[in-house]
Amino acid sequence: ALVINDPDFQHEDLNFLSRSQRYEQAIRKSSLMVMKLREYGIADPEEIYWFKSFVHRGRPEPLDLHLGMFLPTLLTQATPEQQDRFFMPAWNLEIIGTYAQTEMGHGTHLRGLETTATYDPATQEFILNSPTVTSIKWWPGGLGKTSNHAIVLAQLYTQGQCKGLHAFIVPIRQLGTHEPLPGITVGDIGPKFGYDEMDNGYLKMDNFRIPRENMLMKYAQVEPDGTYVKPLSDKLTYGTMVFIRSLIVGDSARSLSRACTIAIRYSAVRHQSELKPGEPEPQILDYQTQQYKLFPLLATAYAFHFVGAYIKDTYRRISGDINEGDLSELPELHALTAGLKAFTSWTANAGIEECRMACGGHGYSRCSGIPDIYVTFTPSCTYEGENTVMMLQTARFLVKSYNQVAAGQRVSGMVSYLNDLSRQRIQPQHVAARTVSVRINDPVSLVEAYKARAARLVEAAAKNLQAELNHRKSKEDAWNRTSVDLVRASEVHCHYVIVKLFTAKLSEISNAAVRAVMTELCLLYTLYGISKNAGDFMQAGILTDAQITQVNQRVKELLAIIRPNAVALVDSFDFHDTHLGSVLGRYDGNVYENMFEWAKKSPLNKTEVHESFHKHLKPMQAKL
């Protein structure tokens, strides 16, 4: 409320502003925000996060990379001397920095980056170059117009050898005039799908020299004579990636929750057609098809929320160990977060679109707020690791674990189900013998079904991979020819993890009424997943087609059970109207009158008669 009611942070609805105006508003608010943070003495990262998310209402802003990447990278990778030189100026915003990694030609595949930093011992400088068009840095946020420094990732060359990627602090604009420095070409990459307030930029360097001391040297070092000193461990960088990906999982949950809030509230306000002849038009939320679109997504939003919290907790726990030098749990967490990042962002992305579509024509108007949620969220399928590549990273871990088990070792953690693959192989007759009705209402036994599915598909992928290898194919070729299976294996593994975490969460809820409704949502999430992927469960002999029919039926019963609580369940997400930014999703449900009020402010309505009339229409009518 501190922020929401502050008149300094008010402005016209962003939907009506051009890109340039939106950038300007964001910069204005960021500048103010920094001042107010100091004024109120807010320094706790968690508090800054909430303050920021209210100032920018969950939207990206030009200083994101400065605060989120530039400063933290200085903290973790700079030597004490470097921190003295750069940190306080950056903290005081004399230096505004960004983090320039992605190039036009390379993204997720970091080793392919082409920017070079060649050490010149004569002058004790690095010479930075963008030798090809594809090596131009492309996409970094805040680079286009805002920053005067960048941490640049480049291939280090010293004594004639390439030492791989390293980070360098590069000044790019003149302090005072903000003009690009000689040797630097920098600008905005143009309009994108969303992110209007962010000046994603390009950066081209031509023989640009920086002092030796500008290489971040806490780990790897280049000595004055050009001798290269290797870092101790490269696993440490995993930590940051895990952290950022865990944020995306949380973001998936939040973005989907926002879309669900809008679609479900609107569906309770919108009346249409008739269910029973002669009766008034019903709320569209009473139609089974509408419930079938929205309630599984609502359940998904809750599921992802719990998964996000789990990763955050695990990361906190493990980072303690990491600081003490224990890296043993990191590979699994790294593999798991890669897959979960991909799984949740894909699902949330599709879910947001489903919510928009469920709002009919009005969902398409920007006043619904869903287009904005979508364009802001959708790039997360690509940034911080392209999703398919992420899934394949998880798959690599799964196959490795499978091979360990096959070689007689035991594996632990979320993949421990692989240990008893041979014992657990399910016979169809075995399944038929089980008492069916109970199992379908028991989340714990459904977790077992997901576990069996994961085991089967991981095994199938691993075996297919082996079969390709037996065809005397190279390792890489065999991997590529199995990659569709491998992605599937990762997906079902992640799906299992989510179902497991959701189910485990139920017993932690003490309030009986809350637990009851969460159990319904958990069942819906789990059963809907079975219904949608029935082929997997049938093909593996985990469920019979009669059981699938029951699952389908049960899903529909759950829709009706959840219906009375639907609005309360989205109210619980507790989004403020300002934060939701949606006319359709308003807490008070006064949708139509506010749509009209909103439309009146459209730029096309600025004048009673649009200038096009005088310029084009009138002359045409006169001529014809």
Place this chain on the structure above:
Amino acid sequence: MGSKYAQGFGLGSVNPDLASERQTASFSVERLTTVLDGGAEHTRVRRAVVEAIERDPVFSRENQYFQTQNERYEAAVRKAVHLQKKMHEMGWREDGPEFIYIYRALAGDVAFLLHRVFMRSISVLGSDEQVAKWIPLATKHQLIGSYAQTELGHGTYLQGLETTAVFDTTTQEFILNTPKISAMKWWPGDMGRSATHTVVFAQLYVHGKCYGVHPFIVQIRSLRDHSLCPGITAGDIGPKMNFEHIDNGYLMLQNVRIPRENMLNKFCEVQPDGTYVRRGSQKINYFTMTTLRVSLLSDEVILPLMKACTIAIRYSAVRRQSKLNPGEEEAKILDYQTQQEKLLPQLAAAYAFHFINNYLHKLFDRGYKEIQERNFSSLPELHASSSGFKAMLSQYCTAGVEICLRACGGHGYSLLSGLPSLYTKILASCIYEGENTILLLQTARFLIKCFAAASAGQPVPQSVTYLAAVKPGKCPAKNKLDFLNPDIYVEAYQHTAIRLLSSTAAKLQDLIQSGVKKHEAWNQCTVQLVQAAKAHCHYITVKNFVETVEKLENKAGIQKIMKHLCDLYALHGIFSNAGLFLHDGYISGAQMDMITASYLDLLGVIRKDAVPLVDAFDFTDKSLNSALGSYDGNVYQRLYEWAQKSPTNQQVHPAYEKYLRPLLHNKLSKL
């Protein structure tokens, strides 16, 4: 030909990564293009129109990604006005062979599209006198029309519209009102700023009795100075996901009086004394609306998917990332199986949909002839087909375009890739001209009826005769090659379509027999009904693809590559809906593994022809308007040069002086 693609970017020759793709084509691209166009003459006319439009700088779309809503709207109006001149100049007529290609060449980026709907509704619904009065004015653009049906509170459910038209016998006028906020007309194109007239759909009241929804011609703006007429409130409804060039509008009516003659009265008339007369059959009108759904498929739904495939596949042949084999250069991302699995099924679907669109047009041409002979028996089938296929295609193509967008990594999110605008535009097609779920339920209603008739041995329309052929059994395939036999997979689709429909019909029956009211039973089965309707359309699409391939000439490698695409389309559908096919054991688990194997093999086969297959769509660079999808594949250079033209790069941004400078100069640190 080559110069057509150069686009004035000053770029050199074709990227060798794309050139090599074209050298190994297994078929003649030019020949396939003529097959798609329906003959070499059509190809010639289309190219001539595209060339004439693209050569004209007024129609350029190069800057559209940089423009604001106001600028987009103004450009669209300018283009619409200029188009009149152009058509006159070129001798193109509205009923000529060129006409269908004009809109395609403009990529829809033009105003006054609703003007044509306005004219069509008068032609169809108006009496001879009304046609004689209004059509010449509209043709000469003395007025600009729109079509106001949708309201704030009601869309697809037309009976629920709340605008009223009350007949006043004393003045012989209708009094139009939007009595509450939800009755306000909302969304009609061209109405926010441009239109002077519109066809308003309103509930007709005479002597206190409601006669249902009828169309009325209402003037909303002055023909002299364009100001709003008395009693009219109208404006633009604000920014949307796309269609920034169209002024979708709102319209409020307060006691607006129009003469009795302004009700479109070919089928219904209110006589001076207030007597309501219905004459002739309104079914033909019904047919017109149905046709609209089919006519939009090509330009609004299938072409965007073809464009997205072209962009994503060409880019995937140029983009190299990571290594497939150590020591080799980085691989084209198109060589990754996961990339093929994203893109090639979309490509196959684009072809499948092109052919089903031809099928629908034939179906409708035949239907139209029958209707002119006053035989309305094919109407239910036409209505069901147009609804079901519109829903299926728009939904699939929307998802397909998004897959293409995301398959281009980060660069796909740049507007300069062309993909975001293709996506935000196509996704509106899931809603307009009937919300998809509702349309599928209409198809399902037709299928349920036909199924009952077929089961009782009564005759049913041709496209659903298969419903009578219920035969239990198992899929006979023994190895993965068997699944390349169309008989095998067509049979599987047919079986699944029948199973889904018959089990839903049985469930409906059970519910009703157990005492559940009919409408309640229907609502309880809607999820399954939607699924059954989709399965029907999917089956017809596969079957039609197979039949089309059989009829293709076996020359220039065309039939062979089309057979591969057809197989891919069919097997991808089974692979993605495995549960439906496995459900009653028609396909066994072992057979599903064979299908998967065959499907993955096909990806590798089609990979070789992927670029020629999108080249055959024959889009010019200007029509793609994409830095990633250009014919020459000079992706990075084009992206870099185009980005520099962004208005954000014109100068040091004003935000620097206003906000950044004080910040950087540390005036804050005092705090």
